[in-house]
Amino acid sequence: MAKETTSGEVAAARPEDEWLGPGKSLAYGIQHVLTMYGGIIAPPLIIGGAAGVSANEIALLVASCLFIGGLATILQSFGVPFFGSQLPLVQGTSFASVATMTAIVADSGLPGVFGAVMASAALGLLIAPFFSRLVRFFPPVVTGTVITVIGLSLMPVAARWAMGNNTKAPDYGSIANIALAALTLLIVLLLSKVAIPAISRLSILFSIVIGTVIASVIGMADFSKVAAGPIFAVPTPFAFGWPVFDIAAIISMFIVVLVILTETTADILAVGEIVDTPVDRRRIGDGLRADMAASAIAPVFNGFTQSAFAQNVGLVAITGVKSRFVVTAGGVVLLVLGMLPVLGRVVAAIPYPVLGGAGLVLFGTVAASGIKTLSKVDYNGNMNLVIVAASVGFGMLPIAAPSFYDEFPEWVGTIFHSGISSAAIMAVLLNLLFNHLRLGKPAENPSVFGTASRVIDYSDLKALSRLRNGDRIEDGRIVDADGNPVPVCDADGKPVPYRLDAEPNGH
Incomplete structure (x- = not known):
């Protein structure tokens, strides 16, 4: 039975159900928002830039992602019957889908992206109750490979940002742009070295702010259009037109959805251990359904696929604040921020070289996370080294040579033009071939690759x-x-x- 203390805190039978009072819940919730803010605004900036939309339209994408991230976070942490793990998990636009959506937007525009997200998330919603039985087909050798390729595939984006993003601009690739990106990168590294944990954890966000201020002082930032538009507004449904459903794009996006389901499952299990609360198959299913339901609804409000943010799982561990209502409060903050398009216009005015300098570390962190996962894989006496080598190589083909699939049928190019889709397909198939099918070479020392490790x-x-x-x-x-x-x-x-x-x- 819950007991209320004099400070307004309410202890509960489950650690995650503890109520800390409105003041503390809001304060800790804002801390969660600050921790993931840089990550949640990056995808709409990348996809909007790839789509070639205007600054105001990028601002709308940013506001929409904040809005739908707030809804998804509330659904996941507060929960309703059959939807939501009721754990302190913050939701936001998944980085895993960015490279694939960038490939789709080049062929079908934003409507094609929204259609692929909506359809693939609906498929993910159907398989969510059974996914816990499929997790064994996505071991660290698969997920680590895919996450590594996600980070590597975003590096060209960081390079384009550092050069100015617009290839037709006269200052594209100028020393001034690259110097501003380098300065921002230096600020990230210096802030990461600061002994104050709060500053170190928010080094990406602070470096963007400082880099933008410097750019404004030297005349490389233009905020004249920030005031041109409403301050408060709910994101307009289907602002970029009705979704377009392309089979190849949906298949490509569904592969990413499988990766997202795997990541969210891992995050649910991880936060369950941190909070010290039981997590069973039903709770995982409820969490995955919330993930996919939010992703399916997101395109209506011009948003993208949603997933749990791993950095916020780490924040729960660092702070020891286990209450899910703290994260719900953070979701409300995200919801309010999403209804402030003026904030989106401020973000859209950030110079691309500043984003490029910060993106180099941000995207590199994603790749490093994948390498960290791969470090846990056993390479002795098996073919895991081959799985990683072939999958990373296959995934890097469209990144190293973007025209590699130009002569193939269109549906092949749509699926494999994304390095993530390529790597995921290869990793899953090779894992099935070498680690699940017993035909062929013996399990012990199967080849020179197995013994050479x-x-x-x-x-x-x-x-x-x-x-x-x-x-x-x-x-x-x-x-x-x-x-x-x-x-x-x-x-x-x-x-x-x-x-x-x-x-x-x-x-």
Whole structure:
């Protein structure tokens, strides 16, 4: 039974149901908004820039993403029957979908993006109750690969921003633009080094603000159009026209939806552990349904796919504030910000070189997160190295050579023009082939790729101290004078699969 304290806080049976009072809930909620603000405004800036829309239309996209992010956050944290995990999870526009939407917008414009998001999210909503059974097909070797490619595929965007974004502008690629981007990057790095945690965590946001102020002082920022428009307004439904439903675009977007479902499942499990509350299959299903329902509704208000923000999961761990009502308060703040188009016009006036400098770190962080996930993968005696290598390589093809699929049928280009879709398809198929289908090569030391990942170290040297004269290295293995393999065991007497492709620790 809940008990109320003199400060207005209400303890609850579940940690996430604790009520901290309106003042604390709002304050902590604003902290959540500040933590994810830079991440939630970046996707509409990227997609709007790729679509070539005006500054006012980009402002509308920014406001719409804030608005729908607030609705999605409230649905996820507060919850209604069958929708919402009722955990402190902040929702916002997913970075995982940005590269794919950028590829779609080049062919079908924003209506094509909205149609693909709406249809793929509807499909995601249908499979959400069963997705927990499919998670085993999306292990870290798959998700880590995809997240890494997401970050890498956004690097050209950061480069274009740093150069000025508009390739037809006379100052595109100028020293002034690149210098402003470099200065912003330097500010990010310096703020990240500050010992005050609040400043370090918000280094991206603060660097954008400082970089914009500097740009304004030197005449590289124009805020003259900020006042041209209403201060308060609800995002207009279908402001960019009715959605267009293209089969190839929907398939491409559905692949991303599967990645988003995997990420949200991981975030639900992670925040459940942090809050120390039970998370069962039903709760995961409710959370995924909220994710997909918000994503399906988002295009109506000119928004995009929604997912849980991992940085806010980290904030819950750092602060120890477990109340879901704090995040609900943050959702209300996002909702209000989304009804302030003047704020969107301010964001749209930020010079692209400033965004480019900050984006280099922001997008690089996404890639680094994928690499961190891949570091947890076991590469010994299996084909996981091949899965990662082939999937990353396949995913980088359309990034390194954008015209690679120009001669293919249009539907092929739409699906594989996105590096994320390419990497995801390859990673899932290869994971099924090598880790689930038992036909073919044996599980232990299946190929040179599987065995090459094990390099002998000092612990093995102790086991090799009994080598005899005439023993030699042949094809990366130790054999005796007659060419017979010499069995090698570790310090505990267990057989060690290895190759002597390098000397231990570089000595």
